[in-house]
Amino acid sequence: MRRREFLAGSLAAGAGLLSAGRLAAAEPPLANAPVPGDAKMPFQQPPLPFAMTALAPYLSEEQLTYHYGKHHAAYFKNLNALVEGKPEANQSLRDVVVASSGPVFNNAAQAWNHSFYWDCMKPGAGGEPAGDFESFRKAMSEAAVKLFGSGWAWLAADSQGKLEIMPLSNADTPLKHGREPVLTIDVWEHAYYVDYRNERAKFVEGFWGVANWPFAAKCYAAAKR
Numbered sequence: 001m002r003r004r005e006f007l008a009g010s011l012a013a014g015a016g017l018l019s020a021g022r023l024a025a026a027e028p029p030l031a032n033a034p035v036p037g038d039a040k041m042p043f044q045q046p047p048l049p050f051a052m053t054a055l056a057p058y059l060s061e062e063q064l065t066y067h068y069g070k071h072h073a074a075y076f077k078n079l080n081a082l083v084e085g086k087p088e089a090n091q092s093l094r095d096v097v098v099a100s101s102g103p104v105f106n107n108a109a110q111a112w113n114h115s116f117y118w119d120c121m122k123p124g125a126g127g128e129p130a131g132d133f134e135s136f137r138k139a140m141s142e143a144a145v146k147l148f149g150s151g152w153a154w155l156a157a158d159s160q161g162k163l164e165i166m167p168l169s170n171a172d173t174p175l176k177h178g179r180e181p182v183l184t185i186d187v188w189e190h191a192y193y194v195d196y197r198n199e200r201a202k203f204v205e206g207f208w209g210v211a212n213w214p215f216a217a218k219c220y221a222a223a224k225r
């Protein structure tokens, strides 16, 4: 894979990262074990891929307990109630996200987005990869910090492997725009209010200390298939 085939400008750093051989090692697939006690529901919240305490001091156990255990869980609960007895109950969560609108979309997308987001972080990850990482980090951070209201800062790829930083509001996701998510930062205030109160910029800065580049590399490789 040649870097210049798919990247330009500030995204070159991200591309360098994602094409780096040392990041090519296979990561385990997304965990999909159902949450105990919820087995009858069509959509199951996957377990966190790390312990609630594992991202401290970046994110405290209390912050993750609220974010994963209250906010993320509520989207699954709401979605399951909305699709009960409807065709969507037999579709994959991703297919529901792509095809739905209104409340079903809002809850399905937030369920999917968060499951993806947890995998974008890993205890002991982050670091300063080779290449022009600094300009990519600045651009992605700026997109996250400046996004008005609630939403997500995404790094996404098209089927040709062209990367793009996409700040999207509310539940919106690159899946709705024909792009494959590669990395995301949740900038809903519920993602950081316990640890950072109103200081989104500090929360975004800390993300780079736990960014899961092997996962991003795996998503990027899948996007081009």
Ligand SMILES: [Fe+2]
Pocket (backbone or CB within 6 Å): 067, 071, 114, 186, 188, 190, 191
């Ligand atoms: Fe969130």
